[in-house]
Amino acid sequence: MIITARLTFSAAHRLNNPKYDADWNRRVYGKCDNPRGHGHNYVIHVSVKGKIDAETGMVIDLKVLKDVVRRRVIDRVDHTNLNEDVDFLQGVIPTAENLARAFWQQLAPAITEGTLHEVLLQETEKNSVVYRGEDE
Amino acid sequence: MIITARLTFSAAHRLNNPKYDADWNRRVYGKCDNPRGHGHNYVIHVSVKGKIDAETGMVIDLKVLKDVVRRRVIDRVDHTNLNEDVDFLQGVIPTAENLARAFWQQLAPAITEGTLHEVLLQETEKNSVVYRGEDE
Amino acid sequence: MIITARLTFSAAHRLNNPKYDADWNRRVYGKCDNPRGHGHNYVIHVSVKGKIDAETGMVIDLKVLKDVVRRRVIDRVDHTNLNEDVDFLQGVIPTAENLARAFWQQLAPAITEGTLHEVLLQETEKNSVVYRGEDE
Amino acid sequence: MIITARLTFSAAHRLNNPKYDADWNRRVYGKCDNPRGHGHNYVIHVSVKGKIDAETGMVIDLKVLKDVVRRRVIDRVDHTNLNEDVDFLQGVIPTAENLARAFWQQLAPAITEGTLHEVLLQETEKNSVVYRGEDE
Amino acid sequence: MIITARLTFSAAHRLNNPKYDADWNRRVYGKCDNPRGHGHNYVIHVSVKGKIDAETGMVIDLKVLKDVVRRRVIDRVDHTNLNEDVDFLQGVIPTAENLARAFWQQLAPAITEGTLHEVLLQETEKNSVVYRGEDE
Amino acid sequence: MIITARLTFSAAHRLNNPKYDADWNRRVYGKCDNPRGHGHNYVIHVSVKGKIDAETGMVIDLKVLKDVVRRRVIDRVDHTNLNEDVDFLQGVIPTAENLARAFWQQLAPAITEGTLHEVLLQETEKNSVVYRGEDE
Numbered sequence: 001m002i003i004t005a006r007l008t009f010s011a012a013h014r015l016n017n018p019k020y021d022a023d024w025n026r027r028v029y030g031k032c033d034n035p036r037g038h039g040h041n042y043v044i045h046v047s048v049k050g051k052i053d054a055e056t057g058m059v060i061d062l063k064v065l066k067d068v069v070r071r072r073v074i075d076r077v078d079h080t081n082l083n084e085d086v087d088f089l090q091g092v093i094p095t096a097e098n099l100a101r102a103f104w105q106q107l108a109p110a111i112t113e114g115t116l117h118e119v120l121l122q123e124t125e126k127n128s129v130v131y132r133g134e135d136e
Numbered sequence: 137m138i139i140t141a142r143l144t145f146s147a148a149h150r151l152n153n154p155k156y157d158a159d160w161n162r163r164v165y166g167k168c169d170n171p172r173g174h175g176h177n178y179v180i181h182v183s184v185k186g187k188i189d190a191e192t193g194m195v196i197d198l199k200v201l202k203d204v205v206r207r208r209v210i211d212r213v214d215h216t217n218l219n220e221d222v223d224f225l226q227g228v229i230p231t232a233e234n235l236a237r238a239f240w241q242q243l244a245p246a247i248t249e250g251t252l253h254e255v256l257l258q259e260t261e262k263n264s265v266v267y268r269g270e271d272e
Numbered sequence: 273m274i275i276t277a278r279l280t281f282s283a284a285h286r287l288n289n290p291k292y293d294a295d296w297n298r299r300v301y302g303k304c305d306n307p308r309g310h311g312h313n314y315v316i317h318v319s320v321k322g323k324i325d326a327e328t329g330m331v332i333d334l335k336v337l338k339d340v341v342r343r344r345v346i347d348r349v350d351h352t353n354l355n356e357d358v359d360f361l362q363g364v365i366p367t368a369e370n371l372a373r374a375f376w377q378q379l380a381p382a383i384t385e386g387t388l389h390e391v392l393l394q395e396t397e398k399n400s401v402v403y404r405g406e407d408e
Numbered sequence: 409m410i411i412t413a414r415l416t417f418s419a420a421h422r423l424n425n426p427k428y429d430a431d432w433n434r435r436v437y438g439k440c441d442n443p444r445g446h447g448h449n450y451v452i453h454v455s456v457k458g459k460i461d462a463e464t465g466m467v468i469d470l471k472v473l474k475d476v477v478r479r480r481v482i483d484r485v486d487h488t489n490l491n492e493d494v495d496f497l498q499g500v501i502p503t504a505e506n507l508a509r510a511f512w513q514q515l516a517p518a519i520t521e522g523t524l525h526e527v528l529l530q531e532t533e534k535n536s537v538v539y540r541g542e543d544e
Numbered sequence: 545m546i547i548t549a550r551l552t553f554s555a556a557h558r559l560n561n562p563k564y565d566a567d568w569n570r571r572v573y574g575k576c577d578n579p580r581g582h583g584h585n586y587v588i589h590v591s592v593k594g595k596i597d598a599e600t601g602m603v604i605d606l607k608v609l610k611d612v613v614r615r616r617v618i619d620r621v622d623h624t625n626l627n628e629d630v631d632f633l634q635g636v637i638p639t640a641e642n643l644a645r646a647f648w649q650q651l652a653p654a655i656t657e658g659t660l661h662e663v664l665l666q667e668t669e670k671n672s673v674v675y676r677g678e679d680e
Numbered sequence: 681m682i683i684t685a686r687l688t689f690s691a692a693h694r695l696n697n698p699k700y701d702a703d704w705n706r707r708v709y710g711k712c713d714n715p716r717g718h719g720h721n722y723v724i725h726v727s728v729k730g731k732i733d734a735e736t737g738m739v740i741d742l743k744v745l746k747d748v749v750r751r752r753v754i755d756r757v758d759h760t761n762l763n764e765d766v767d768f769l770q771g772v773i774p775t776a777e778n779l780a781r782a783f784w785q786q787l788a789p790a791i792t793e794g795t796l797h798e799v800l801l802q803e804t805e806k807n808s809v810v811y812r813g814e815d816e
Contacts, residue, residue, distance in 0.1 A: 001233050004265070006263065008533070012489075017736070038447055039445065040448065057231035063166065080444070097681050101681070126686045129681060129684070129739075131681050140807065149311070167351035172352070172353035172356045175309070175311005177311075177312050188778065192775070193695070216310060217310065260280070273508070276538070300605070329425075329500075329503035373545070398549065399606055401545060401546060402548070406545065409641050409644070410674040412671065412672050413671055463561060465636075465639035470671055554804060556716070556761075576759060580761035580764045580765055581761050584690050584720065585805070624718060629716055668690060
């Protein structure tokens with residue numbers, strides 16, 4: 001059984017790898033490399049897998065799950081600049097892929113009922129990523 | 137190949153385990169334990185897995201699939217109180233998890249082309265569960 | 273200029289006019305008259321009309337608007353039974369129309385920047401009502 | 409008859425009035441005043457009002473309408489920092505209200521079939537503004 | 545008070561004015577002039593305006609409204625070719641504008657509680673039209 | 681890590697197997713067998729699975745992925761009649777299942793970073809199919 005909570009946050013970011021020059025970055029990231037940044041309304045779906053507790057009828061208390069996601073992710077990234085404001089994203093190029101993996105790393109140890117199954121991150125209504133901890 | 141039908145129903149429910157006292161229920165279920173109930177517009181996605189029939193180009197006739205879901209689930213839960221009105225939910229705490237499993241049990245034997253792959257149940261736009269028969 | 277905030281709540285209700293007998297109610301309200309109730313995820317859009325303040329660039333501070341809607345409507349109706357639990361709905365048949373008008377009456381006096389322009393209430397993804405204070 | 413085109417763009421912004429000090433700005437704009445910015449996926453609905461042309465069956469050619477919106481708004485704001493990168497927003501605090509009015513001013517003179525009726529701008533799924541040229 | 549019902553249908557169409565030659569039609573309608581047609585999932589929102597009936601709490605019974613829309617529009621256009629299959633569209637170029645007006649003409653005389661206020665027709669998620677009977 | 685791009689197209693189609701007579705086709709496909717066709721706004725989600733490139737932070741450049749989908753699928757099916765206009769669909773009954781498999785066959789060889797993981801095709805808001813190459 002998988003239970004999923006959906007939360008949102010809004011943030012600015014710039015895609016740029018400082019190890020490479022402006023030409024490389026413009027070629028790889030296009031307009032996402034704008035030095036003054038751009039931004040998104042991100043949607044995050046956090047899924048936990050586990051057995052249904054016979055007494056509560058729940059895999060994990062949804063309030064507990066949402067509190068974990070708010071405390072460990074949303075409150076630290078909402079209304080921020082992802083390149084500059086977030087401690088656990090220092091040195092991370094804030095692509096959707098890297099964000100999903102970083103969010104997973106923040107969330108996985110904090111899920112104590114069931115286990116973290118999936119982090120789905122929508123950057124826009126036209127693109128999203130799914131991470132299930134495969135590279136850990 | 138997986139084919140999915142999306143249907144909706146509206147129902148009232150109360151989360152409460154009668155084996156426990158009011159304090160336990162309030163602590164576990166919070167405002168979902170309101171004795172006079174609350175309610176939701178549920179969205180159910182029913183997925184069937186199978187091979188494409190070469191003659192019809194279909195895994196299962198979508199009309200047949202929807203008829204099964206309507207007859208075995210929607211018509212029995214729509215505009216009801218899930219705690220009191222539904223025969224196959226007697227004694228079941230109507231959490232999204234328990235509902236998804238109960239709907240699976242109603243649907244799985246009735247799918248005769250392909251096999252039931254997944255029941256996804258959205259309780260609100262902010263939470264959902266997925267059940268694939270794992271505990272059966 | 274019109275600014276709109278979107279909020280949600282979940283509630284149970286039953287459509288029934290106690291002045292009439294069971295036959296009348298069943299004929300008028302159909303399955304919505306189920307004595308044990310059913311429920312919905314309601315979506316409310318509250319719109320305020322006014323001039324843009326030159327200093328703030330805002331018609332009304334969205335946080336203020338949302339706080340008003342939460343305090344005067346959402347916190348009093350969310351996870352309730354609309355027929356029994358809500359003081360300002362005593363004696364009101366909780367149709368979408370009556371709810372929208374009752375919410376308007378709760379909100380209009382509390383909007384102090386600009387004026388309340390519209391309450392849009394979605395009961396399901398297939399039906400909604402709009403009220404703009406016409407009958408007041 | 410009103411015809412509406414829906415387009416999207418992503419941008420960073422900061423809400424801050426440089427005429428006032430940090431305290432005023434923090435009190436008025438809260439976390440939207442983050443100096444390094446945040447961002448949104450904006451959705452813009454541009455509506456044109458007019459009569460149906462009897463020969464074409466159209467109020468305005470949708471391709472023409474979309475081209476105007478792309479050329480005069482989307483291409484100039486997408487993947488930008490609204491505080492710094494956009495010529496027609498110099499000196500404008502980029503609230504949704506001010507953006508909608510600025511977009512109206514860019515669009516109104518360029519609509520040559522029918523007349524601009526409404527600019528609806530969604531900043532997030534929870535808030536939006538509507539401008540119909542009232543203050544012009 | 546305005547009440548709105550949302551319904552859907554799927555249909556094929558081709559935009560072409562037989563009074564003009566192929567060049568004119570290609571220039572005006574582009575790929576929408578494909579001789580073998582293309583198609584859409586249309587969404588129709590039908591709004592009725594009226595006073596709330598004190599006995600029922602309703603402007604119009606939603607079931608009655610939906611039945612009217614189904615009988616007079618949906619059942620006649622769903623899974624059809626709009627250029628060829630629909631009696632009340634004979635000789636009408638099936639642009640969204642012309643469809644909305646034709647649907648209005650079918651619906652307005654059939655609304656007996658309240659009056660028809662608006663027909664909103666979405667052709668795709670990116671474009672829609674609104675008709676309120678202005679040219680009648 | 682899985683990355684998904686969402687694109688849309690509009691097309692007409694008719695479900696009919698020419699090997700069988702009119703009765704068989706009407707029984708199997710119902711109103712979808714209308715000889716003059718009907719149509720849909722299709723939504724396609726194309727998912728690619730792979731490792732995050734450490735230099736770019738991406739599994740695959742989203743622009744590259746979208747270009748592949750546009751060139752190999754969207755540009756060939758948008759605003760067409762799927763039964764008649766599309767070379768790679770000759771002889772294919774255009775059910776959602778057959779379309780998803782045909783799109784997979786067009787896309788899989790063209791994905792050069794990561795591998796094609798899934799094609800999800802929504803025909804309407806009420807039904808969709810998922811194909812992951814199982815029968816290849």
